[in-house]
Structures are given as structure tokens and as C-alpha cells.
Amino acid sequence: MLKTAYCGDLRESDEGLDVVLAGWVHRRRDHGALIFIDLRDSRGIIQVVFDPKQAPQAHAVASEARVEYVLQVEGRVRRRRAGTENASLATGAVEVQATSAQILNSAKTPPFYINEDVDVDETLRLRYRYLDLRRQRMHGNIVLRHLVTRKIRGYLAERGFVEIETPVLANPTPEGSRDYLVPSRINPGNFYALPQSPQQFKQLLMVAGFERYFQIARCYRDEDLRADRQPEFSQLDLEMSFAGQEDILQLIEQLYIEIGRELRPDLNIPVPFARLSYEEAMRRFGSDKPDLRYGLELVDLTNAVRGTPFLVFKSATDSGGTVEGIVVPGGAAFSRKEIDALTETVKTYGARGLVSIAYLADPANAGEEQLRSPVLKFLGADHARALGRVAGARAGDLLLIVAGVGGAPAKDAGSSGRVKPALDALRRALAAKLGLADPNTLQFCWILEFPLFEWSDEDERYYSVTHPFTAPLDADREFAADPGAAHSQSHDLTCNGQEIGGGSIRIYQRSLQAEVFRALSLSDEETRERFSHMLEAFEFGAPPHGGIAMGLDRTLALFAQDDDIRNVIAFPKTKSASDPMTGAPLPVDPAQLDELGLRLKDP
RNA sequence: GGCCCCGUGGUGUAGCGGUCUAACAUGCCACCCUGUCACGGUGGAGAUCGAGGGUUCGAAUCCCUUCGGGGUCGCCA
Numbered sequence: 001m002l003k004t005a006y007c008g009d010l011r012e013s014d015e016g017l018d019v020v021l022a023g024w025v026h027r028r029r030d031h032g033a034l035i036f037i038d039l040r041d042s043r044g045i046i047q048v049v050f051d052p053k054q055a056p057q058a059h060a061v062a063s064e065a066r067v068e069y070v071l072q073v074e075g076r077v078r079r080r081r082a083g084t085e086n087a088s089l090a091t092g093a094v095e096v097q098a099t100s101a102q103i104l105n106s107a108k109t110p111p112f113y114i115n116e117d118v119d120v121d122e123t124l125r126l127r128y129r130y131l132d133l134r135r136q137r138m139h140g141n142i143v144l145r146h147l148v149t150r151k152i153r154g155y156l157a158e159r160g161f162v163e164i165e166t167p168v169l170a171n172p173t174p175e176g177s178r179d180y181l182v183p184s185r186i187n188p189g190n191f192y193a194l195p196q197s198p199q200q201f202k203q204l205l206m207v208a209g210f211e212r213y214f215q216i217a218r219c220y221r222d223e224d225l226r227a228d229r230q231p232e233f234s235q236l237d238l239e240m241s242f243a244g245q246e247d248i249l250q251l252i253e254q255l256y257i258e259i260g261r262e263l264r265p266d267l268n269i270p271v272p273f274a275r276l277s278y279e280e281a282m283r284r285f286g287s288d289k290p291d292l293r294y295g296l297e298l299v300d301l302t303n304a305v306r307g308t309p310f311l312v313f314k315s316a317t318d319s320g321g322t323v324e325g326i327v328v329p330g331g332a333a334f335s336r337k338e339i340d341a342l343t344e345t346v347k348t349y350g351a352r353g354l355v356s357i358a359y360l361a362d363p364a365n366a367g368e369e370q371l372r373s374p375v376l377k378f379l380g381a382d383h384a385r386a387l388g389r390v391a392g393a394r395a396g397d398l399l400l401i402v403a404g405v406g407g408a409p410a411k412d413a414g415s416s417g418r419v420k421p422a423l424d425a426l427r428r429a430l431a432a433k434l435g436l437a438d439p440n441t442l443q444f445c446w447i448l449e450f451p452l453f454e455w456s457d458e459d460e461r462y463y464s465v466t467h468p469f470t471a472p473l474d475a476d477r478e479f480a481a482d483p484g485a486a487h488s489q490s491h492d493l494t495c496n497g498q499e500i501g502g503g504s505i506r507i508y509q510r511s512l513q514a515e516v517f518r519a520l521s522l523s524d525e526e527t528r529e530r531f532s533h534m535l536e537a538f539e540f541g542a543p544p545h546g547g548i549a550m551g552l553d554r555t556l557a558l559f560a561q562d563d564d565i566r567n568v569i570a571f572p573k574t575k576s577a578s579d580p581m582t583g584a585p586l587p588v589d590p591a592q593l594d595e596l597g598l599r600l601k602d603p
Numbered sequence: 604g605g606c607c608c609c610g611u612g613g614u615g616u617a618g619c620g621g622u623c624u625a626a627c628a629u630g631c632c633a634c635c636c637u638g639u640c641a642c643g644g645u646g647g648a649g650a651u652c653g654a655g656g657g658u659u660c661g662a663a664u665c666c667c668u669u670c671g672g673g674g675u676c677g678c679c680a
Contacts, residue, residue, distance in 0.1 A: 031643085049639095226674085
């Protein structure tokens with residue numbers, strides 16, 4: 001090794017130690033004679049002092065060195081002079097007095113700052129990803145990722161889980177998201193698909209008798225990207241035989257608690273995790289992944305607005321729609337401009353508009369002049385007061401209301417037009433505006449009992465909300481009469497308004513599976529074609545089983561307190577699924593296409 | 604696929620019809636400086652404003668197209 005110690009590891013206890021260090025020049029401070037270099041390696045930064053009187057050769061090297069040069073330094077660790085300690089550095093109590101030094105490599109001036117945490121253009125960061133990853137924040141994220149996956153492996157291994165790899169070249173699946181396809185040279189005209197998840201394989205591993213399987217699996221989905229979506233991403237995928245839902249929940253909950261305690265003890269993680277049924281989450285928060293760090297719960301005002309002549313509300317109730325709102329404590333002080341901005345937010349999510357009523361006094365006895373609303377004359381003071389009472393508004397509060405007409409898309413059962421999504425968006429916008437969400441809290445919440453099926457108006461049939469192997473609740477075994485009302489033994493884990501994982505107890509009996517396929521209006525032929533290998537396997541003594549898949553990237557984003565999963569992935573892709581560093585994806589040689597039996601369509 | 608935002612010296616920003624022969628900070632180069640730690644000081648180099656087209660007497664500034672990046676809805680679990 002060209003070094004005997006890591007820069008970032010040196011402490012007061014190392015005083016007097018002779019060390020050889022090697023690393024990058026983080027910063028250089030040249031005082032004419034004395035030169036200070038902050039030398040950085042993978043573990044951190046140490047100040048090295050170059051004194052021309054004591055070590056002229058080392059000093060000459062330090063004069064020549066520039067930012068990001070690779071240096072080897074020999075010297076002695078010593079306590080810093082009194083008053084010159086640097087509390088902002090982990091190594092700040094000591095420094096290294098250089099006795100000799102070598103430049104191992106020079107470096108061009110970097111295209112962006114490595115020694116400062118400033119926002120840099122994304123393309124530039126990705127083009128020079130190896131420099132971006134040198135930055136301490138990014139470096140820390142990637143190391144944290146290692147620590148988390150190491151923790152996961154240890155935790156699950158201790159509990160008897162076996163790590164098993166599944167194919168990356170897998171079979172295409174028509175349902176779900178779009179597949180990444182890989183043409184087969186040996187079987188011209190046929191394609192593999194990169195797995196959207198190892199779902200089928202993990203269930204087959206249960207049939208294979210492993211009982212407890214896990215994998216940190218790469219998954220691929222060819223859909224439009226977002227800050228929290230990459231074309232390839234990682235899941236902690238696991239499956240257990242002879243386990244009930246509670247076993248899975250406890251397993252994952254304990255894992256996340258331990259990750260938090262060991263790796264981010266400074267974060268606040270309320271335990272036990274909250275639990276909500278899908279229906280309750282939708283009713284109270286308008287979302288199946290509510291952020292529970294703050295209130296701002298939805299209130300149903302449908303009954304309270306009955307009889308109002310106000311057309312917006314009347315047409316909603318008359319058509320079987322709903323009217324719901326959110327009380328904003330202290331929101332009566334919002335300006336017209338602020339309310340307009342919130343109106344724009346709900347409109348983006350499909351609401352027609354936003355009705356606001358400000359209560360300058362308690363709604364129970366507010367005079368007409370103490371009610372402020374652009375629609376007061378249509379609504380009437382009595383109704384305005386009644387709405388405030390029902391909603392629980394107090395003096396100084398603002399009631400924001402969205403009305404949705406009925407007969408709206410029956411998708412996600414129980415929703416009322418676009419009211420829920422709009423109020424969910426409103427709730428998040430308000431929390432952001434008012435700073436209600438504590439950034440140092442990870443508020444986990446299980447969402448249970450999702451609907452088993454959802455109806456598609458377009459295709460006039462039911463679809464599985466998760467996938468067709470999801471078991472119904474025991475109470476909903478007889479779902480055939482009304483599939484839309486049945487619920488599943490499913491579980492999503494959410495945190496701070498994000499979904500970070502999900503799974504279910506699976507169906508393992510042939511007859512129940514057949515009923516599900518019937519409810520999905522799939523013919524025997526179709527089921528055989530798509531799921532024959534699964535169904536056949538289940539006939540050979542499939543154990544009761546269930547599992548979950550956790551989004552590893554999102555999990556890391558949470559623990560790293562970063563809202564972009566690109567910052568916890570070493571080599572991510574841009575929003576257009578390309579890599580500015582390698583240039584991928586790229587055109588290929590016609591000979592390669594020919595070999596695969598492919599011809600490109602003219603653009 | 605829709606909508607929105609961004610693209611100016613190496614980096615981050617300002618400028619938003621003539622006074623821009625483009626400003627500021629930082630970085631870079633040179634010189635000075637023995638205790639700094641985003642060291643300090645003096646001086647210097649460095650962009651024709653993503654690309655193409657148009658409007659105009661005149662465009663970084665307005666319009667169109669296009670490329671790249673980002674956000675978001677749809678999509679996606």
C-alpha cells in the first residue's frame with residue numbers, strides 16, 4: 001500500500017504517529033512560506049502542514065500541487081496549536097506535519113467544484129459522474145447504501161433467509177409496465193424481457209421449498225422517469241412460506257427500525273409504525289400514501305352543503321359526487337394571491353376549482369362580515385357558518401373546499417371524481433407552504449387491505465390492483481358476486497408521503513386462483529398462456545406464502561434525506577433514460593442487428 | 604403523449620430590445636504573504652449569450668423550430 005493510514009481516521013489518540021498518507025488535494029492555502037493542504041481520501045479530510053524550513057522538498061511539492069492532485073505525504077501526526085483546532089472537521093484536533101511528499105498524479109481543473117456543496121447542472125454531473133461521486137455528500141450517500149445493504153443481508157441471514165439470484169433475461173409480460181426487451185439471436189424473432197420484478201421467480205422458490213428467500217434485485221421498467229423513478233432500480237425482494245401478513249409486517253418494520261437506529265440515530269422514527277386501511281387512508285387523507293407528519297385531514301362536507309343554491313356544490317351533490325375540504329389553521333390570513341396559487345395546484349390534479357371561506361370569528365357565531373369568501377353571496381352566510389362548524393374550523397382558520405361531480409371514473413374504488421387527488425395535492429402543498437413536515441422525521445405507515453380488483457371502464461373488465469396472485473381477505477373469499485367490493489391481504493409501506501414498498505399474501509390454492517381469473521374475465525386459454533408455469537407449479541404442493549418488495553433506492557433517499565434517487569445511485573440515468581458519460585443508449589452496427597434478425601423502421 | 608421551467612466566461616448567477624466592446628461571485632494563472640482552514644492582498648486571462656431560422660435600423664433580450672436538462676400530469680406499483 002502507498003499509505004499507512006486514512007486521512008479521515010486520524011484523531012488525537014494518534015498523536016506522535018508517523019504516517020504515510022495518500023489522497024486528493026481538497027484545498028490548498030499558501031501563506032507564502034507555510035502551506036496548508038487539506039488532504040482528502042475515502043474516509044475524510046486531514047490538514048497537512050508544509051513548512052519550508054523543516055521540509056523544503058515537501059514544501060516544494062505542496063507549492064506545485066493543485067486542487068485534486070493525487071499526493072502521497074509522509075509525516076507525523078501532532079496536536080494542533082491551541083486555538084487553531086477546527087471543530088467542523090472530524091480530524092480537526094490534529095494535523096500532519098509533512099516531512100516529505102510526492103505528486104502521484106496531477107489533475108486538470110475539475111469542471112465543477114468538488115470541495116463545495118453547490119448545485120451543478122445535472123448533465124454535467126452525470127457526464128463527470130466519477131467527479132460528482134468524489135463530492136462528500138454523494139460519497140456519503142453511496143457508502144450509506146453499502147451500509148444499508150450490508151445491514152439487510154445480515155439481518156435477513158440471521159433470520160434464516162437465503163439470498164438467491166433470479167434471471168435478468170426473463171419472459172415478457174404483457175400486463176403491468178412496459179418491458180425492456182432483449183432480442184434473442186439464437187431464437188430469431190423471440191425476445192427476453194428484463195424483469196419488472198422477480199415476482200414469479202420468488203413464488204416459484206417458495207414452491208421449491210426454500211421457505212425464506214431474499215434478494216437485492218435489479219428491476220427494469222420502460223416508463224417515463226421522475227425524481228423517484230429510474231429505468232433500472234433496486235428492490236429488496238423477499239418471500240416467506242408459512243407466514244401470515246403480520247409476520248411480514250413485523251419483519252420489515254423491525255428491519256427499518258434497526259437501519260434507522262444504527263445508521264441514522266439522529267432521525268426521528270416513530271414506532272410502532274402507523275397502520276391504516278386503504279379506505280381510511282383515502283377517507284382521511286385522500287391518498288394511499290399519506291404523509292402523516294402533519295394533520296390537515298380531509299373533512300366530508302357533502303351532507304353539509306345539501307340544499308345550498310350554490311351551483312358548484314349543488315351539481316356535485318345532485319350528481320352523486322362529493323364535496324370535501326381541508327381546514328387550514330390560521331389560514332384566514334392567506335392573501336388572494338396565495339389562494340390563487342393553491343387553486344392552480346388543485347386544478348393540475350383535476351379539480352375544477354377551489355372554494356375558500358375564511359373565518360375571522362368562530363363559525364358558530366360569526367357575523368356575515370366575519371366570513372370572507374369569494375362565493376359568499378352564492379353560498380349564503382348560513383351555509384358558510386354550517387360548513388365551518390362541520391369542518392371544525394375556528395376563528396382565524398381557512399376552509400378550502402373542492403367539489404367533484406359524480407359519475408366520475410370508478411377507478412380506485414371509493415374515490416369521488418378528482419376530489420381526493422386534488423385534496424391530497426392541496427394537503428401536500430399546504431404542508432410545504434406552512435413548513436409542517438419535520439424533515440428529520442421518518443413517519444412510516446402501513447397501508448393495508450387494498451381493493452382486490454379495480455374496474456376499467458375502458459376495457460369493461462376488472463384488473464388486479466396488485467397482481468392476480470394476491471389473496472383476498474378471508475372475509476372476502478366469496479367475492480364473485482361483487483368483485484369491486486373485495487379487499488386483499490396486501491400491504492404497502494409508506495413513509496412521509498411516498499410509497500416505498502409493497503406486497504401481499506399470495507393465493508396458493510388452485511380453486512381460489514381460478515375464481516380470481518374468472519373475476520378478471522380471463523379465459524382458460526389466456527390464463528394458460530400467461531401463467532401456465534405458475535399454475536402448474538402450484539399444483540405440486542405450493543406452501544402458503546407471502547412477501548414484499550421494498551424500493552431500495554427510495555429507502556436510501558429517505559435515510560440519506562435526499563429527495564432524488566439519482567443521488568443514491570452510483571451511475572443513474574437522465575430523465576430521458578440516457579447516460580451522458582457513456583453515451584448509452586447508442587446506435588449499433590448494422591451487422592449486429594442483422595445477426596439478431598432485426599431491421600430498423602425508417603423514422 | 605400534454606403542460607411548465609431552465610440553458611449567458613470553468614462553475615453558479617445577473618442582465619430580458621440600443622448605454623452589453625456582456626456584470627457579479629467563485630474558480631483559473633502570476634506575484635506577495637509563517638497558522639490558515641470558503642486564508643488574505645495585488646494584477647491578469649477567460650463567454651458573442653445551447654443550436655438553427657425569423658422579426659427589427661438594432662436581439663443574450665421578442666417569435667418559431669430544434670437539441671439538452673429538470674419538474675409535473677398521464678403512464679408506472
